[in-house]
Amino acid sequence: MESLSKPLHLKNLEGRFSSETRVVMPAGPSGGREREILTAIVETFIASGEPVGSRTLARSSREGLSAATIRNVMADLADAGFLEQPHASAGRVPTAEAYRYYVEQLSGEAHLSHENQSIIQDTLTGVTDVAEFMERTSHVLSLISHSVGITVATSGPRNALEHVFFSRLGDQKVLAVVVTRSGVVRDRVLRLDIPQSDLDLAARYINDNFRGWTMGDMRAELARRLEQERSEYDRLMKSIEQLYQQGALASADDTQAVFVEGAANLVTGQEDRARLQVMLRTLEEKEKVVKLLGAYLDTRQEAVRVVIGLDEALPASNLQNFVLIGAPARVGGEVMGSLAVIGPTRLDYQHTMSAVSYIARLFDKLLNESE
Numbered sequence: 001m002e003s004l005s006k007p008l009h010l011k012n013l014e015g016r017f018s019s020e021t022r023v024v025m026p027a028g029p030s031g032g033r034e035r036e037i038l039t040a041i042v043e044t045f046i047a048s049g050e051p052v053g054s055r056t057l058a059r060s061s062r063e064g065l066s067a068a069t070i071r072n073v074m075a076d077l078a079d080a081g082f083l084e085q086p087h088a089s090a091g092r093v094p095t096a097e098a099y100r101y102y103v104e105q106l107s108g109e110a111h112l113s114h115e116n117q118s119i120i121q122d123t124l125t126g127v128t129d130v131a132e133f134m135e136r137t138s139h140v141l142s143l144i145s146h147s148v149g150i151t152v153a154t155s156g157p158r159n160a161l162e163h164v165f166f167s168r169l170g171d172q173k174v175l176a177v178v179v180t181r182s183g184v185v186r187d188r189v190l191r192l193d194i195p196q197s198d199l200d201l202a203a204r205y206i207n208d209n210f211r212g213w214t215m216g217d218m219r220a221e222l223a224r225r226l227e228q229e230r231s232e233y234d235r236l237m238k239s240i241e242q243l244y245q246q247g248a249l250a251s252a253d254d255t256q257a258v259f260v261e262g263a264a265n266l267v268t269g270q271e272d273r274a275r276l277q278v279m280l281r282t283l284e285e286k287e288k289v290v291k292l293l294g295a296y297l298d299t300r301q302e303a304v305r306v307v308i309g310l311d312e313a314l315p316a317s318n319l320q321n322f323v324l325i326g327a328p329a330r331v332g333g334e335v336m337g338s339l340a341v342i343g344p345t346r347l348d349y350q351h352t353m354s355a356v357s358y359i360a361r362l363f364d365k366l367l368n369e370s371e
Contacts (some may be wrong), residue, residue: 023167033063035105038082042094042102046346053091072364091157096308099345103306106350116144120359121359131337134329135259137339137359142226142262145352147343148283151329152293160214163207166199166243174199176248181212190246198239205236206249219249234300256313257337258286266343279322279342289313292342297326299335304357308345321345327360336363 039062041052054070061070074092077083082101083092094102112120123140127133134151141149174192179185194202210218225254226241243249262285266276282288295307295313306325308317325347326340339359341352 005077033065034073034077037070038077038094039102040085040097041074041092045093046348048212048347051086051091051093056091056225073150078320084118094345096320096345099308099349103349105188106353111352115288116355117358119143120355122364124362131257133363134257134337134339137363138259138261141339141341141355141359142265144355145341145343145347147266147324147341147347147352148198148260148265149261149339150261150283150293150326151259151339151340152261153329154335160212161206161210161218163211164203164249166194166203166248168194168196168199174243174248176243176246178215178249180215188247190243190248192242192246194239194242198235201236202239205240205307216251219244222249258289259288279319281344282314282319287347293326293338293340294325295342297328297338299328301328302354303327304360306349306353310342323347323349325349325356327356329360329363331364339363 020241027181033262037057040057044052044056054067054074057070058065058067072227074083077098078085078092081097082095084095085092094277123143124133127136131153134153138149138151139152143149160181162179162180165175167175167177169175172191172193174190174194175187176186176190177185206218206222208220213221222240222244226237226244256363263280264284292310292313296307296310304325307324310322310324321344322342323345324340324342326338328335328338329337339356341347341356343352
């Protein structure tokens with residue numbers, strides 16, 4: 001693992017973000033008054049969770065607009081698909097299109113509050129490796145967003161094979177040592193009966209053919225060769241097959257480590273309980289979490305991405321009323337994983353986007369300093 005033993009330098013790290021949505025944006029409100037009222041409705045609903053009425057907006061209107069004028073504008077926004085009315089006697093609430101429009105207006109530059117910088121600093125001070133950084137990041141994101149913090153650490157070129165070594169320890173025992181280019185050493189004792197001469201041949205074959213390959217790619221290619229080249233290298237491939245099947249080429253860093261924290265935050269809100277149950281079940285399954293982040297976070301993206309409605313990646317999961325705010329975690333140009341917040345659409349977007357952007361930049365800064 002990469003060492004992060006150097007002190008954190010957080011205060012000089014700016015938090016910039018821009019946003020993307022996964023659908024084509026609807027045409028926005030046609031005038032400044034409409035845009036201002038829509039923004040006020042979204043922000044009021046995010047803060048209160050209650051449908052917003054024209055009288056509430058009139059009391060806080062900077063232009064001194066009457067409730068009747070605001071009601072007319074709200075009717076136009078509803079016709080355009082930006083607002084809906086949950087009950088006949090209630091005020092209006094934003095639709096997904098309203099949130100998407102609102103997020104587009106936040107694109108640009110933002111600075112993280114001193115309070116949030118302190119929370120991040122207190123949480124991440126003392127981290128010693130990448131996995132710990134990712135685990136603590138899921139925690140701090142859940143604290144700051146009051147939603148679910150998720151991080152996924154993936155393997156990459158740093159975890160590519162440097163070399164393998166096999167040693168016979170005695171009857172029915174073989175020591176398998178795998179060293180990655182990041183310096184991680186993984187050893188495992190296998191229950192096998194293979195002569196040392198055959199173990200040396202197997203190690204030489206793997207080192208000569210697969211040095212620099214990621215562990216997953218190497219195992220996939222080995223599986224193919226074991227099937228196709230068995231007759232040509234019968235004894236050698238038999239030894240490799242036995243080592244392979246016993247997990248000699250598995251690496252602790254080869255799998256995707258998934259950290260999820262803050263699921264209880266979803267239960268404390270006033271959102272639809274049935275949808276929350278679906279989300280909680282989804283978060284319990286590692287494969288679905290990886291699929292969600294993989295579907296919406298492009299490793300080529302440079303900015304924080306906001307996705308409103310997560311039903312496309314998992315159609316049967318009924319996640320259209322949830323939002324994902326995330327970014328890749330890089331060291332230089334190399335993607336080491338991803339970090340995100342998942343929560344209901346009634347989320348403090350600017351607050352959360354700033355935090356995700358800040359921590360993504362911090363990840364790059366700290367690991368570059370540690371090398």
